[in-house]
Amino acid sequence: MQSPLRHGRAAIGTTIAGGALAALSQAPERASRLLRHRYPTVAVTGMTGVGKTRLADRLSRRASAESSAEGGPDVGSAVMERRTRRDARLRGYRFRVVPGENAATRLGALDELFHDEPVDGVLHVVANGHATPRRTAGTTGAASATREQQLAAELEDWSITAHRIAGMAVRRERPTWLVIAVTKADLFADDVDAAVHYYSPGSGSPFGDKLDELRALAGGAKLSIDVLPVCAQTGGRKSSAPEQACTDLLGRLELRLAQLSGHV
Numbered sequence: 180m181q182s183p184l185r186h187g188r189a190a191i192g193t194t195i196a197g198g199a200l201a202a203l204s205q206a207p208e209r210a211s212r213l214l215r216h217r218y219p220t221v222a223v224t225g226m227t228g229v230g231k232t233r234l235a236d237r238l239s240r241r242a243s244a245e246s247s248a249e250g251g252p253d254v255g256s257a258v259m260e261r262r263t264r265r266d267a268r269l270r271g272y273r274f275r276v277v278p279g280e281n282a283a284t285r286l287g288a289l290d291e292l293f294h295d296e297p298v299d300g301v302l303h304v305v306a307n308g309h310a311t312p313r314r315t316a317g318t319t320g321a322a323s324a325t326r327e328q329q330l331a332a333e334l335e336d337w338s339i340t341a342h343r344i345a346g347m348a349v350r351r352e353r354p355t356w357l358v359i360a361v362t363k364a365d366l367f368a369d370d371v372d373a374a375v376h377y378y379s380p381g382s383g384s385p386f387g388d389k390l391d392e393l394r395a396l397a398g399g400a401k402l403s404i405d406v407l408p409v410c411a412q413t414g415g416r417k418s419s420a421p422e423q424a425c426t427d428l429l430g431r432l433e434l435r436l437a438q439l440s441g442h443v
């Protein structure tokens with residue numbers, strides 16, 4: 180004799196089986212949506228030598244971050260770097276670092292991240308004119324550049340990236356977030372507020388004006404902009420205070436990224 184309970188169980192079993200089959204057919208799409216939610220992709224942009232690779236390494240807890248800090252050839256990235264950050268709750272980010280040097284790989288990376296497979300957010304890295312000067316491939320001798328030259332180069336680089344961001348933002352429904360990371364703050368510890376102001380919307384600075392243009396183009400509601408100071412390493416080991424200050428700034432940046440990604 181079959182009890183109502185057993186009958187009920189069988190019915191539920193069938194429903195679950197049916198649901199599982201249906202879920203299976205939608206699995207790839209579901210999985211990619213889940214992945215995007217838990218591991219949003221973040222484009223890391225900025226001119227050569229500003230510190231993108233170093234910052235992405237820190238954010239993704241990559242040990243190699245310290246390896247070239249002292250000695251060793253300091254070279255720019257030739258290809259797009261992929262770094263994934265995972266935390267204990269299976270949340271994180273997929274960082275895509277665009278090489279700063281103007282090469283074919285840079286253009287390809289920009290196309291991929293802002294058009295073919297649009298990213299969820301952008302971490303644009305600037306260094307308040309403290310980008311490490313790098314030689315153009317094939318030339319010899321030490322590279323040098325004044326702070327003014329580096330600021331001008333940064334602005335030019337930003338124009339290109341800003342256009343890509345605007346193009347991506349207008350094409351989609353959901354909002355895009357942009358975080359301007361003002362890195363190497365350890366090198367201008369006393370001027371951090373002024374630097375953050377220079378890179379902020381509505382500041383009236385050359386960079387601020389370009390941000391305002393981007394906002395107008397993309398539509399204010401479609402683009403959120405944050406400006407945060409950070410440092411990924413400090414000049415020396417003698418003082419422990421700057422090290423702690425950098426760790427704190429890094430923590431604030433991480434918290435903001437988590438908020439923007441819906442992780443907290």
Ligand SMILES: Nc1nc2c(ncn2[C@@H]2O[C@H](COP(=O)(O)OP(=O)(O)OP(=O)(O)O)[C@@H](O)[C@H]2O)c(=O)[nH]1
Nearest residue numbers: 227228229230231232233255256279363410411412
């Ligand atoms: N003092 C200081 N130096 C930094 C910081 N971040 C990076 N650097 C140094 O700046 C130089 C450039 O850093 P990278 O991360 O290689 O720069 P990048 O933006 O990846 O450059 P490309 O790959 O050419 O686009 C390296 O010598 C780093 O050690 C920082 O927060 N403080």
Ligand SMILES: [Mg+2]
Nearest residue numbers: 231232255256
């Ligand atoms: Mg690099």
